[in-house]
């Protein structure tokens with residue numbers, strides 16, 4: 001394994017019986033690595049972006065805004081304000097003399113014309129450096145315009161995406177509890193951490209409503225400012241994707257004593273658990289009965305349909321490299337259901353607990369990675385003979401060059417992958433990619 | 449409607465860009481560096497920038513795009529990034545083994561004031577640059593210029609480092625390529641070769657960002673200008689800078705450094721710009737234009753004549769980079785179309801001047817704008833006030849196209865939702881034909897889909 005930087009040897013681990021499963025994670029990337037990681041701003045931006053009736057103004061030079069223009073397919077059932085790109089487009093003069101005036105002007109102009117329900121103002125790296133007092137300006141505009149204006153101090157250099165999630169949560173927490181203009185039933189939940197990629201949130205909503213749970217706020221998929229302001233009125237926070245929204249859930253627990261529950265909607269087991277656990281929480285027999293029924297119905301439809309795909313996938317091997325390790329855990333389980341063994345699993349920003357869970361879950365010999373790079377990934381894929389890669393935009397072409405199947409489990413997913421329907425979509429996508437006739441035309445040497 | 453928030457009445461905007469028609473410098477530097485064989489671009493700043501640039505290029509080319517980053521943290525942004533960069537240089541040569549590292553700065557490292565030249569010197573003094581390996585750099589602050597500026601700056605960085613002048617001049621000519629697709633670079637080389645000119649093209653991203661699938665992932669694909677070619681470019685008898693914004697400064701730098709005289713020409717999009725390109729090559733290489741070239745030209749002219757009735761008077765809105773827009777607008781005018789709205793986020797007075805030259809007589813109603821405030825939002829407002837028949841520009845036009853039901857030809861950077869640009873050129877006479885084919889296809893498909901039964905035609 002010549003391609004591992006010596007300084008990151010401990011960020012790679014091969015599972016062996018009895019051996020330590022301690023992985024060195026949550027480290028800053030080494031200077032000079034072709035890291036697949038992004039920045040704080042990126043984290044904040046992806047989390048807040050699906051709030052569709054808010055203004056998202058990026059204070060910085062043009063690039064940071066240009067690259068995040070509508071890159072995540074978060075669907076909206078109403079306004080589409082979030083799909084535009086607004087930026088102060090800082091020029092040299094602002095770097096020298098400060099960008100506060102530019103920021104103030106931009107905000108006033110936009111709020112007057114577009115009438116958003118709230119505004120999020122993102123600081124990028126350079127703002128931290130030139131010392132603009134973004135907070136003061138936000139306060140001023142908030143007073144003048146009468147809508148919440150929230151600074152998101154997401155200077156990229158402060159860390160990785162994960163830190164950005166936390167900052168986004170803090171901004172959302174400022175909205176929560178500021179309004180009481182909504183009737184909310186006792187059996188209501190907030191859905192935290194689903195971003196409505198490919199309309200997944202709508203599916204989840206339907207499941208929950210079927211078992212008799214009311215949805216109060218969805219944070220942030222298809223999100224609305226007013227719902228978020230009333231989010232404290234829900235009885236429970238259901239948090240998916242532990243990485244991005246746990247912090248908000250914890251804050252709401254402290255402040256409003258709203259309990260939270262960690263779930264995953266990916267794969268049959270996890271999806272079903274998500275329903276049962278909510279039903280159990282409300283200690284509602286009727287709800288539990290309905291859940292059992294729903295799960296039974298869905299599974300009886302799903303399993304026969306999956307069987308087809310399973311036949312074509314049994315015994316294949318997968319490599320997983322995704323943003324958070326929690327997501328990887330669900331993926332390992334879902335793949336297992338399709339008869340696929342995970343031989344490599346890694347994430348950009350997992351934490352120790354997650355990696356430990358992963359190690360417990362995986363088979364002997366599985367390679368576990370933190371903050372990997374293309375060379376390393378490609379070497380391990382060749383070494384293990386994986387047939388499928390699950391990752392994001394930067395991994396896709398690498399997988400294809402090696403000549404193996406790929407499934408996007410990130411922003412660029414085109415099909416809903418959550419819930420029961422999502423499981424079918426996932427199976428179909430994986431099946432199609434792994435068994436594509438194109439692989440017969442490449443010269444990859446199958447290492448069996 | 450996705451852009452239902454765009455009002456028809458133009459709004460007062462002093463300090464704001466909505467839906468930009470440009471992006472930032474480093475991505476241009478990264479793209480230019482990819483056109484050098486065995487080169488790993490390096491982003492001196494925090495991780496985010498690098499990740500965004502790579503993702504965008506990956507989406508545009510559907511290819512792995514490699515670049516390293518200095519991974520700035522809080523500390524680096526207070527104390528400067530020297531330590532990070534030194535460490536990065538060591539790590540990169542140790543693990544990724546490139547021939548060249550091409551460093552570009554970011555807003556952050558520029559504002560901190562890191563001196564790339566001095567840091568690289570230190571790396572060299574400390575023996576961190578292995579023998580026979582190279583480190584080049586470009587300053588690319590994004591609050592100046594646009595992505596095109598970054599491309600131009602990296603070309604200057606290449607010139608600063610590689611070309612050497614010796615006693616013996618060669619009969620090669622340098623083709624300094626502006627920011628075009630790998631397919632376009634290939635086509636320009638093909639044309640020059642057809643004419644019998646010996647050329648060194650740089651940068652050259654063909655076979656770097658459009659590689660074959662052969663079951664093996666290669667960090668450094670086979671394409672790209674080689675180091676020996678770059679060195680030799682100092683002995684060429686002439687340079688041709690293709691596209692003023694992207695190549696002028698590099699051409700000047702090469703002349704100053706190695707006494708290679710240069711000529712500038714437009715990116716050869718369309719009939720006249722291709723004529724000028726061919727003439728420039730012929731003149732520089734002191735050769736005559738072969739019949740085979742004249743023949744290709746004749747075919748383009750023939751199709752223009754055949755199809756004129758479908759093109760005549762059609763109103764077009766375009767956005768993108770000056771080096772593309774100038775010849776493209778000229779081509780549209782030659783097709784008897786009316787380019788009425790033209791927007792580029794890349795600043796430069798020369799652009800408006802050129803537009804005036806091309807348009808003032810034939811399309812006096814045209815509106816055009818460059819730099820501050822020239823964004824897609826403004827263009828959309830213009831369109832809302834008086835519609836057009838065709839949009840030409842990068843992927844970001846798809847919202848307007850959908851909302852206003854206007855046919856849309858994707859050209860420029862980035863194209864995130866179609867393929868083809870990597871493989872089929874839009875430069876040269878054949879490239880002109882491809883543009884025509886696409887435009888006509890769009891018009892005719894629309895006509896077929898929307899015309900009433902009575903006027904639905906089989907033969908068009």
Ligand code: SF4
Pocket residue numbers: 060061062063064065124125126472473474496497500553554555556590
């Ligand atoms: S900080 Fe500058 S270099 Fe980085 S993405 Fe933003 S504009 Fe581009």
Ligand code: SF4
Pocket residue numbers: 039040041042060064123124125126154155156157494495496497498500555556
């Ligand atoms: S400048 Fe900072 S905030 Fe912007 S993309 Fe780069 S790292 Fe992220």
